[in-house]
Amino acid sequence: MRCGAGIDARMVDELAINIDPIQAGGRLTADAMKAVIAYGDGYSVCDNCRTPNRLDYITKPPVAEFHRDLASWLNMDAARVVPGARRGFQAVAHTCVKKGEPVLLTSLSHYTEFLAIEEAGGVACEIPANDQHIVTADAAAATIEDAKKKHGRAPSLAFIDHVDYQYGNIHDVQAIAKVAHQYDIPVLCNGAYTVGIMPVDAKDLGADFVVGSGHKSMAAPAPSGVLAATAEQAKDVFRTTAISGDVTGRKFGIKEPEMMGCTLMGVTLVGMMASFPHVKERVKHFDRELANNRIVTEALRSIGGTTVLSEYPRKHTLTRVDTTASFDTVAQAHKKRGFFLSAALAEKGVVGIIPGATRVWKFNTYGMTTLQAQYLAQVFVGIAGENGLKIS
Amino acid sequence: MRCGAGIDARMVDELAINIDPIQAGGRLTADAMKAVIAYGDGYSVCDNCRTPNRLDYITKPPVAEFHRDLASWLNMDAARVVPGARRGFQAVAHTCVKKGEPVLLTSLSHYTEFLAIEEAGGVACEIPANDQHIVTADAAAATIEDAKKKHGRAPSLAFIDHVDYQYGNIHDVQAIAKVAHQYDIPVLCNGAYTVGIMPVDAKDLGADFVVGSGHKSMAAPAPSGVLAATAEQAKDVFRTTAISGDVTGRKFGIKEPEMMGCTLMGVTLVGMMASFPHVKERVKHFDRELANNRIVTEALRSIGGTTVLSEYPRKHTLTRVDTTASFDTVAQAHKKRGFFLSAALAEKGVVGIIPGATRVWKFNTYGMTTLQAQYLAQVFVGIAGENGLKIS
Numbered sequence: 001m002r003c004g005a006g007i008d009a010r011m012v013d014e015l016a017i018n019i020d021p022i023q024a025g026g027r028l029t030a031d032a033m034k035a036v037i038a039y040g041d042g043y044s045v046c047d048n049c050r051t052p053n054r055l056d057y058i059t060k061p062p063v064a065e066f067h068r069d070l071a072s073w074l075n076m077d078a079a080r081v082v083p084g085a086r087r088g089f090q091a092v093a094h095t096c097v098k099k100g101e102p103v104l105l106t107s108l109s110h111y112t113e114f115l116a117i118e119e120a121g122g123v124a125c126e127i128p129a130n131d132q133h134i135v136t137a138d139a140a141a142a143t144i145e146d147a148k149k150k151h152g153r154a155p156s157l158a159f160i161d162h163v164d165y166q167y168g169n170i171h172d173v174q175a176i177a178k179v180a181h182q183y184d185i186p187v188l189c190n191g192a193y194t195v196g197i198m199p200v201d202a203k204d205l206g207a208d209f210v211v212g213s214g215h216k217s218m219a220a221p222a223p224s225g226v227l228a229a230t231a232e233q234a235k236d237v238f239r240t241t242a243i244s245g246d247v248t249g250r251k252f253g254i255k256e257p258e259m260m261g262c263t264l265m266g267v268t269l270v271g272m273m274a275s276f277p278h279v280k281e282r283v284k285h286f287d288r289e290l291a292n293n294r295i296v297t298e299a300l301r302s303i304g305g306t307t308v309l310s311e312y313p314r315k316h317t318l319t320r321v322d323t324t325a326s327f328d329t330v331a332q333a334h335k336k337r338g339f340f341l342s343a344a345l346a347e348k349g350v351v352g353i354i355p356g357a358t359r360v361w362k363f364n365t366y367g368m369t370t371l372q373a374q375y376l377a378q379v380f381v382g383i384a385g386e387n388g389l390k391i392s
Numbered sequence: 393m394r395c396g397a398g399i400d401a402r403m404v405d406e407l408a409i410n411i412d413p414i415q416a417g418g419r420l421t422a423d424a425m426k427a428v429i430a431y432g433d434g435y436s437v438c439d440n441c442r443t444p445n446r447l448d449y450i451t452k453p454p455v456a457e458f459h460r461d462l463a464s465w466l467n468m469d470a471a472r473v474v475p476g477a478r479r480g481f482q483a484v485a486h487t488c489v490k491k492g493e494p495v496l497l498t499s500l501s502h503y504t505e506f507l508a509i510e511e512a513g514g515v516a517c518e519i520p521a522n523d524q525h526i527v528t529a530d531a532a533a534a535t536i537e538d539a540k541k542k543h544g545r546a547p548s549l550a551f552i553d554h555v556d557y558q559y560g561n562i563h564d565v566q567a568i569a570k571v572a573h574q575y576d577i578p579v580l581c582n583g584a585y586t587v588g589i590m591p592v593d594a595k596d597l598g599a600d601f602v603v604g605s606g607h608k609s610m611a612a613p614a615p616s617g618v619l620a621a622t623a624e625q626a627k628d629v630f631r632t633t634a635i636s637g638d639v640t641g642r643k644f645g646i647k648e649p650e651m652m653g654c655t656l657m658g659v660t661l662v663g664m665m666a667s668f669p670h671v672k673e674r675v676k677h678f679d680r681e682l683a684n685n686r687i688v689t690e691a692l693r694s695i696g697g698t699t700v701l702s703e704y705p706r707k708h709t710l711t712r713v714d715t716t717a718s719f720d721t722v723a724q725a726h727k728k729r730g731f732f733l734s735a736a737l738a739e740k741g742v743v744g745i746i747p748g749a750t751r752v753w754k755f756n757t758y759g760m761t762t763l764q765a766q767y768l769a770q771v772f773v774g775i776a777g778e779n780g781l782k783i784s
Contacts, residue, residue, distance in 0.1 A: 007665060009426070010431050023433070035397075040428045041420050042607030042608060042614050044415075061398070066397075084657075107639050111647055114637070115635070115649045125638060127639075215657060222434050243506045243510040244506075245501075245518045246516060260481075260504055267659055267660070271659075274395050274397050
């Protein structure tokens with residue numbers, strides 16, 4: 001099937017069980033799909049934009065209400081939608097960080113946090129994760145002290161991943177924020193893998209900012225996301241424009257420069273909004289997701305030589321495994337080499353791991369039914385057995 | 393009809409003739425609608441992302457090819473997709489402008505160009521448009537000289553709107569660029585109203601950058617757009633990241649900080665791509681659009697007291713009119729006051745002008761059939777006649 005312009009219709013999630021680590025939380029709900037069809041056209045949410053002209057003031061569709069709900073759901077004072085979590089990082093870094101200032105992040109941080117620091121002219125200071133791939137408050141304190149010595153001042157911002165993209169481990173944002181606040185360092189909690197997946201209470205975490213990703217974890221089209229802030233920080237990051245025209249004297253009212261004015265004027269926003277009631281509900285049932293993950297992870301652990309590199313038992317569905325001593329030993333002799341695993345999975349209707357990967361790789365069970373998890377577990381064990389690996 | 397979450401299905405363009413000034417060029421093509429349905433899910437274009445991991449290297453769907461085609465279509469050396477034209481302005485301003493430096497734009501510039509300057513810490517210097525609301529090369533030269541005197545240096549960047557949002561007038565980018573280049577000022581041609589609407593040859597215009605809007609003028613979902621640059625400027629604005637992890641030593645390869653890495657990972661990009669063959673074709677037939685615009689504009693001019701504020705004859709379909717001495721005189725005595733006009737239009741199946749506006753307002757005839765233009769012309773004249781205005 002074709003959509004024109006050489007684009008094949010995508011049917012990945014219709015035809016297979018997709019365990020791609022970044023795609024699981026971004027599949028649209030049925031309501032979002034309806035909204036996407038109704039609001040596909042360019043500026044489709046702007047029909048009823050009235051003074052003051054800004055996206056988050058539109059009442060039909062209920063964009064204003066959505067913004068209030070988003071903030072309160074995250075237990076923050078103000079929220080804005082952004083074109084991806086990364087644009088939230090960029091806005092906060094540009095607001096808080098001046099050229100040459102140290103900025104905290106972690107040895108597990110996502111590259112977009114580094115880019116946000118680079119764009120702001122800051123200096124990246126990684127808090128090293130420990131041997132269990134967990135970032136601790138003690139390590140944060142040590143890194144802050146180091147940064148102070150090296151740069152003559154405390155970092156001007158800390159990016160702390162609630163759950164990191166590498167291991168899917170949960171980090172103690174609350175304890176780290178407590179330490180950071182002793183040095184007056186505002187904390188951005190990167191919830192790209194948690195906002196929309198599990199409950200996030202930003203004030204309870206002690207975060208000054210929380211960022212979420214629509215297309216990664218809120219069942220929304222790309223690019224979309226949310227930046228929420230405390231009242232104190234919102235004053236700065238959501239400040240209104242101060243520039244004016246030197247000839248015309250024009251001013252630009254309530255437009256917010258860090259947002260570049262309005263952000264998501266159509267399908268992306270309405271997709272987020274339509275999924276939102278479902279997302280609010282699903283975060284309450286993350287225990288079911290972990291139970292499904294356990295079925296799959298236990299099956300992998302039963303394959304001799306396989307180790308789970310993520311913290312165990314799992315507290316998140318994104319999981320990193322090492323199959324160097326299991327599937328990779330098969331790959332050495334297999335005529336398809338490393339591609340045997342993804343090929344065997346595809347034959348059984350499972351997609352989403354990087355073709356060729358048989359050593360260290362990630363998967364995500366989020367959104368599966370228990371039957372699908374059981375099936376996936378059987379598939380992994382079956383492939384292992386067929387290829388002569390021991391099952392315990 | 394409802395999409396859930398209190399969102400009514402939008403049927404504006406299905407049920408009415410929509411003359412909204414900013415929406416006309418952003419209506420999806422049928423192919424884009426198909427693509428939107430197939431690629432609604434979050435990271436839907438990332439299924440086949442392989443090393444090097446960057447959006448514009450993906451070959452399935454043909455994202456890489458689309459980037460090459462976009463650049464060559466605009467007669468530029470490199471192109472990237474961005475979440476709206478404004479994010480293109482932001483990237484270029486951040487690259488070219490240092491704190492305190494003067495930046496040229498015009499008295500007709502869009503607020504997002506001001507915000508881009510504000511974000512970069514630049515000082516906005518407006519080139520005044522003349523009495524005919526046209527920005528000339530002479531005025532540009534005078535403003536550059538003024539800026540030099542005032543700021544001790546020539547501006548570090550010039551934003552020149554190919555067609556401005558206020559009058560829909562065409563400005564002589566070529567002549568202005570020639571002047572700017574005499575002072576080594578790089579020129580960003582803002583094609584938000586032209587790229588995807590009429591032919592744009594960036595090198596012929598002498599532009600160093602050209603920016604287009606997907607949701608405004610390329611029949612694409614929001615937020616989307618394009619930033620294209622000459623080889624010389626591309627080296628800077630599309631430079632790759634230089635930051636690294638101080639603990640891990642991580643580097644981030646070919647990610648581009650001004651793009652914040654990947655930009656449009658799903659529905660927005662695929663919508664642009666699916667519409668692209670149609671967009672390439674439609675720009676060749678802009679004369680038909682102007683002919684339709686003439687039918688409507690002439691009808692408005694036939695209503696006593698109505699003047700067209702945009703340049704005349706029209707060279708673009710976005711048109712600003714003054715009906716203070718025609719429809720507004722009706723509004724003074726009408727029981728619906730200023731709302732009589734939008735209400736009367738809506739009754740005849742025409743939407744898109746700001747409710748209540750009867751003095752100075754804008755409309756856009758882009759994308760209409762000739763029959764629709766003729767009908768719209770009759771509707772305007774009919775409403776005028778029914779309300780006792782003279783028709784010549």
